[in-house]
Amino acid sequence: MEFELDEEQRLLRRTVREAIAKVRGRPEAQQWDTYLRLGWLEAPPLELALILEELGYAADPTPFLATATWFAPLTGRLPTGSGTAVFDGAGRYVLDADRADEVAVLTTGGVVVVPGARLAAERVPALDPHLHLAHVDAGHADGAGDLVAEVPDLALLGLAATCVGACRRILDLVLDHVKQREQFGRPLGSFQAVKHKAADMHVAIERARALTHFCALTIAEDDPRRADAAHMAKAAAGECQRLVFRHGLQLFGAMGFTWENELQYYLKRAQACDLLLGSAAVHRKALLVP
Amino acid sequence: MKLTDDPEVEEFRAEFSDFLDAHLPAEAEARERAGSSAHVPEWARRWQRTLFDAGWLLPGQPPEFGGRGATLPQQLAHLEELARRRIYHSFNPQGLGIIAASLITFGTEEQKRRWAVPILRAEITAALGMSEPEAGSDLASLRTRAVPAPDGFVVDGQKIWTSGAHDADVLLTFVRTDPDAPRHRGISALLIPTDTEGVERRPFGSIAAEDDLDFNEVFLTGVRVPRENLVGPLNEGWRVANGSLGHERTLLWLSYAERLEDLLRDSRDTGADQDWYATLRMDLTALRLLGYRQLGEDRDPAEISVLKLLGSEAVQSASLHALEAHGAEGLSHPVRTGPYRHMHHEHFISSWFERYARSFAGTIAGGTSEIQRNIIAERILGLPR
Ligand SMILES: Cc1cc2nc3c(=O)[nH]c(=O)nc-3n(C[C@H](O)[C@H](O)[C@H](O)COP(=O)(O)OP(=O)(O)OC[C@H]3O[C@@H](n4cnc5c(N)ncnc54)[C@H](O)[C@@H]3O)c2cc1C
Numbered sequence: 001m002e003f004e005l006d007e008e009q010r011l012l013r014r015t016v017r018e019a020i021a022k023v024r025g026r027p028e029a030q031q032w033d034t035y036l037r038l039g040w041l042e043a044p045p046l047e048l049a050l051i052l053e054e055l056g057y058a059a060d061p062t063p064f065l066a067t068a069t070w071f072a073p074l075t076g077r078l079p080t081g082s083g084t085a086v087f088d089g090a091g092r093y094v095l096d097a098d099r100a101d102e103v104a105v106l107t108t109g110g111v112v113v114v115p116g117a118r119l120a121a122e123r124v125p126a127l128d129p130h131l132h133l134a135h136v137d138a139g140h141a142d143g144a145g146d147l148v149a150e151v152p153d154l155a156l157l158g159l160a161a162t163c164v165g166a167c168r169r170i171l172d173l174v175l176d177h178v179k180q181r182e183q184f185g186r187p188l189g190s191f192q193a194v195k196h197k198a199a200d201m202h203v204a205i206e207r208a209r210a211l212t213h214f215c216a217l218t219i220a221e222d223d224p225r226r227a228d229a230a231h232m233a234k235a236a237a238g239e240c241q242r243l244v245f246r247h248g249l250q251l252f253g254a255m256g257f258t259w260e261n262e263l264q265y266y267l268k269r270a271q272a273c274d275l276l277l278g279s280a281a282v283h284r285k286a287l288l289v290p
Numbered sequence: 291m292k293l294t295d296d297p298e299v300e301e302f303r304a305e306f307s308d309f310l311d312a313h314l315p316a317e318a319e320a321r322e323r324a325g326s327s328a329h330v331p332e333w334a335r336r337w338q339r340t341l342f343d344a345g346w347l348l349p350g351q352p353p354e355f356g357g358r359g360a361t362l363p364q365q366l367a368h369l370e371e372l373a374r375r376r377i378y379h380s381f382n383p384q385g386l387g388i389i390a391a392s393l394i395t396f397g398t399e400e401q402k403r404r405w406a407v408p409i410l411r412a413e414i415t416a417a418l419g420m421s422e423p424e425a426g427s428d429l430a431s432l433r434t435r436a437v438p439a440p441d442g443f444v445v446d447g448q449k450i451w452t453s454g455a456h457d458a459d460v461l462l463t464f465v466r467t468d469p470d471a472p473r474h475r476g477i478s479a480l481l482i483p484t485d486t487e488g489v490e491r492r493p494f495g496s497i498a499a500e501d502d503l504d505f506n507e508v509f510l511t512g513v514r515v516p517r518e519n520l521v522g523p524l525n526e527g528w529r530v531a532n533g534s535l536g537h538e539r540t541l542l543w544l545s546y547a548e549r550l551e552d553l554l555r556d557s558r559d560t561g562a563d564q565d566w567y568a569t570l571r572m573d574l575t576a577l578r579l580l581g582y583r584q585l586g587e588d589r590d591p592a593e594i595s596v597l598k599l600l601g602s603e604a605v606q607s608a609s610l611h612a613l614e615a616h617g618a619e620g621l622s623h624p625v626r627t628g629p630y631r632h633m634h635h636e637h638f639i640s641s642w643f644e645r646y647a648r649s650f651a652g653t654i655a656g657g658t659s660e661i662q663r664n665i666i667a668e669r670i671l672g673l674p675r
Pocket of ligand 1: 421450
């Protein structure tokens, strides 16, 4: 197998980075339009993972993740605007349910698509201020049974890739900080206790990222390992997030504990990616034992 | 990026597999393993020569050095095929992977003919004399001195942890040739035949088994070394040392992946918990993927540190879990309860403590985990020294 990004994929990553940088800070609707115009919603799995990693890196506020990786794989099509999906009968903590144009509801009888406006969705205040989470009354939906088993692989991939992106951003912020901040007459980054934490963050990110790319490949090629690979990717991203959160916040000192520091958005985004659709512990349990 | 295997690599793998089917000696099939170079069975020497002659020893090398000019992915397939069958193709891994490989890169034609080829053909054995009592992680602080003599050097000093030195015919030794130069600049690489007067080797046991004598102290007193044994230019031994370790490291991750694979395979019926399998499988898969990534074009040598750190530490924690899963049974050790027998592969496999204890070799030898973290932080993440 080949495990390096090819020229086209590297080029895509660069273009995605540039496009996101250009629309950053603009109104959400404009960002969303840009993504649609660039055809990102239609990207195949590996390309989608690369896009989502960059969106995670930028703490993207749009409903891209839910639309591309929740709604689309369940319904087999893209929504007319934005979309999301309800995986459990109760409709709790549904990403973007308060603003989606269409909602795919997973029921024992199959997938039902409902216009977003028809569902009474109540936004749940979440720790991550940019995250849209809502409880919806899915009405006739009678629940899908085993949550983890029913969730499409692509939805797990989406959260994992977003999480990896947020973790990369945290590490970059930490690196910038420890190169500049001086104590004891030296930059913090010259202290080995700091270096070793940074190195461990890097390794955890590389591990999670490799498993995320593997998961994307198995989905793209409809390989029989795809479900297993999705559990690995989601679990590894959750574990990575945990280490990166702890070391990342710690290495900023008190400054990392403030609202003003943008670090918080990435920490919270990464944590949310772990908690949605089953945390690392849940997906570790779902992994096959050889 | 793609999951499908490269047909050229698979063809190569199949060819090697056919070769193994046709030529593998029964002893190797029975996994009669030469655990330490102190106890090299005759069949193991013959087997290495068979591989050399057929171009299957170091496939990346040209035919005169036991290879066939194989690409890196093909070399990986070759090692994977050996691992899948649990075959150890050499009893002298340092000699093969580090010393002969360095001589091929840095040696003179005469050094290649006189030392590299015989090492590869298992006619002689070589050991690596880098570490010293006062120079471990800080290798550049080595003190063993070589002073110029009429037609060469006179060497005085001490080496330690020299794996397999007691059984070796030659040592690739790193010595200080210019005491006034900055630390990295005054080092040279010398080949020292172990039968030279003044070379004394004292083997000692490792944590694994008292009679698994692989470690050596090597004392060098007034050792006369001819000028033609200098490897690479004078005072440029640091380049040779880094090149040597580079050889060792390129596919090093695979040996960790193999050990993880073995632990997975051998622990299936131990009742170990699902949570442990989950970690093992994620570590193993990630290690392989990141290793495959190193086969591509835009690889960064510092990335090897990521693989070494991830792999060696994963093996260590997986071995600990396997040991724990066996409870008190994990304490028994076949070699320790009877008269000495050399480490048969079955002994290694059946002692969970042995496997755990040996896992520390990975986090210490060839640069400790702490040193790998420093490399990652400084060379990949750009933190100040
Ligand atoms: C199985 C095995 C086989 C070996 N075979 C050979 C061989 O054939 N030839 C040979 O030359 N050598 C060999 N070695 C030696 C090996 O290269 C050294 O053990 C290794 O480089 C570490 O040096 P040291 O043991 O002196 O430890 P030290 O350098 O004394 O280190 C002790 C501890 O301090 C830590 N430490 C040291 N420096 C730093 C730092 N800057 N920052 C943070 N922590 C630090 C280390 O990580 C380690 O935890 C072998 C070792 C083993 C275990």
